[in-house]
Amino acid sequence: MPTLLIHKYDKSNPNYIQDWISISDIGKIFYGTVLTLDKYLKIENSYIQTIHEILDFMKIDTLEIRAIEKGFSLQYIRKNSLINAKQASFYQMLDNGVYLTQNGITEAIKLNLREALWCRLYNPKIEVNFGYDYYMGITVAEQEKIEIFKKIIEKHGLYWQEFTTSPFKLEEEFKKAKTFFWGDGQTNPSGDYHHDLRISKDDPLNRTYTEWSHFDEIENGLDWEEYQAVEQKYLQLVLDFLEFFQINHLAVNGGLEFTSIQELSVPAHYFSPQEETLFQQLQEYDETVEDWTVESFMIPKEDFTTLFQLIFKGRFYTWISTASITIQFDSSYRLYLSFYGHKKEIQQLVEKHGLYWQERQPPYKKAVGFR
Structure with missing residues (x-):
């Protein structure tokens, strides 16, 4: 047209x-x-x-x-x-x-x-x-x-x-992925097909929007202890989610988007030595790998915590994807979990950690990108 x-x-x-x-x-x-x-x-x-x-x-x-x-x-x-x-x-x-x-x-x-x-x-x-x-x-x-x-x-x-x-x-x-509604997840049965959940720290049914959405607001009124409490909820949810699907390693491919501490304008003491070590390793990989589809950067289970802390703090962006699940994180401090089957079990995991979920309506039969 x-x-x-x-x-x-x-x-x-x-x-x-x-x-x-x-x-x-x-x-x-x-x-x-x-x-x-x-x-x-x-x-x-x-x-x-x-x-x-x-x-x-x-x-x-x-x-x-x-x-x-x-x-x-x-x-x-x-x-x-x-x-x-x-x-x-x-x-x-x-x-x-x-x-x-x-x-x-x-x-x-x-x-x-x-x-x-x-x-x-x-x-x-x-x-x-x-x-x-x-x-x-x-x-x-x-x-x-x-x-x-x-x-x-x-x-x-x-x-x-x-x-x-x-x-x-x-x-x-x-276009369809960005247009479908997020609902209460009750419209569809919990059958063994694809589900997309959007996880937030704020109740989405109140139709309000979060008072903070970026880690770097730690220098603009966001309380450090409050941030840590929320990050811990997300972190434990992700670790439980990966444990539920028995995932013991993750592959990260090239083309990553990195943000330095200077660009975030946040003091360096908010980042652990483990985070900085992994950040440097990911940068070196991204700069030197010649074929992203052949050689992936492998993250073992013991580094899952550090990996997601870097993502939650906005140090770099990537999709986390395996044959059975997809994890994404957006700029409004929302987490997206994409998986097959086990809808009720994952919803219960989210609620266990004091977070809120919505399900994309209708769910897709195959994984799609989120923003």
């Missing part, structure tokens, strides 16, 4: 690449003048008015939230995305499947443009997506309306580029 990529940049001016790209640029100088909050809000409003005029023309009253990603804690986005208490409350209730009317659409556009979250706004006739550097795209089912939409975009002082297929298009399996 055709897509119009909407942006504020006049690309006939080769200096457009020096323009501001984010709400975080407020206070910086562009083209010799300071980007103020008022100037930012004026541009933001032009995006919002453009979408509403297009929706009005198409007689569309609601859009559905799909494929939502909340990558930051509420504490972080209130400071960096400049959202007030009312917007924070709205942010907390957003989830896949939520239908938005006019005011909700306005606030969802703001949150996307301010990089507080990412989601697709969907209707069978139109889909609204958001990209890096203050880009927004609309994908429509009716080609004949494209010329009208171009005029609406220009009317609000914005620019467009036309594509025959959306630059925001996701692979179909990835």
Whole structure:
């Protein structure tokens, strides 16, 4: 389906690449003048008015939230995305499947443009997506309306580029994986098929969002003892999970994503000597291995604790996968367990450690990626 990529940049001016790209640029100088909050809000409003005029023309009253990603804690986005208490409350209730009317659409556009979250706004006739550097795209089912939409975009002082297929298009399996609901896990029987559980430290049924979501918030008000208590819950759950499936070693392949202590801006004393030794070994492996599919870095059972402490603290990112299970950890301090059979037993393990679970509905028959 055709897509119009909407942006504020006049690309006939080769200096457009020096323009501001984010709400975080407020206070910086562009083209010799300071980007103020008022100037930012004026541009933001032009995006919002453009979408509403297009929706009005198409007689569309609601859009559905799909494929939502909340990558930051509420504490972080209130400071960096400049959202007030009312917007924070709205942010907390957003989830896949939520239908938005006019005011909700306005606030969802703001949150996307301010990089507080990412989601697709969907209707069978139109889909609204958001990209890096203050880009927004609309994908429509009716080609004949494209010329009208171009005029609406220009009317609000914005620019467009036309594509025959959306630059925001996701692979179909990835799109489904990010769109299905997380439920209470009771819809499906506990049969011997594939299950996907999302584990969190906060009760997801309250539709609230965590007050902290990153280890590095230890330097921004997060209590060290509180962090350790939560990490220990996750760690014991993972170790019990691996023990349940009788997994005594894990293979890590190349292409890892590493974060140094300096990049985290966290004092070195929060990391044990064992963590630093394993971190160095993984880095050396990643730099020297020639064929990731042939030679894996093997983690023995006695190093499982150290491995997951590094992952939980954000020192590096990787999928943990075997023939029977997959373990992933996201940027919002949530754990994802993917496995076959034994649904009730694993749910009980999660509850045993004082954590919360949700099951993807419906579950997949084969493993899929999470974000």
